[in-house]
Amino acid sequence: MERRPASARRTQAERVEESTRRLLDAALELVAEQGFERTTAAEIGQRAGYSRNMVRDRFGGKDQLLEALLERELRARLLPALGRRREDSGLDQLLGQVDDLAAAARGATGGLRAIMMLTFEAAHAESVRRWYARTIERVRVALVDQLSRGQADGSVRPDLDVDREAEDYISHALGVFFRWTLFPDDIDLPGEILAWRSRLRRTFASRAVAG
16 A cells, blocks of 8 residues: 655644744744845745745734744743743742853854844834833743742842842843844853853852852
């Protein structure tokens, strides 16, 4: 009995997954080449090897595709532990999040830099601004929670202003990635993040932990 080719045996879910990946990959390439605002949905579909209407059919539009791209490239890559509750101390939970950033930086590719370039378009691309606003707030809430739990478990200094430190953490992280996006050959991104981690530990750790 003749075997059916592998392509014919793929399920509908597998075909959807592949086409979604190809569309997101194509969008990432085009963003790197010409920016998000200059990239049309039709170009994305054609670059992925599909019809001009494929982005609309699969995502509903370019803005919705962008949100899926940001989720895949930024939240999943840079913040994999954001929604995962660790069993260790509050301080170690926060430092573990910095470790996630360092791991992403060590594996940094042109794709990560391309997606970071979307930040520059946030001032006039409302969909980008909305996504960043939601993600930054989610990170801020997680940081305040980790620092507060660290104070409760004794790993974080009790006199620390957790709200202020959470804001400073976000500003520093954005600044490091911003500089690297502009000057990738001049910034040792993993080294910068690891040096920052050491400073955070010295600043946040209680006397019991630091000693």
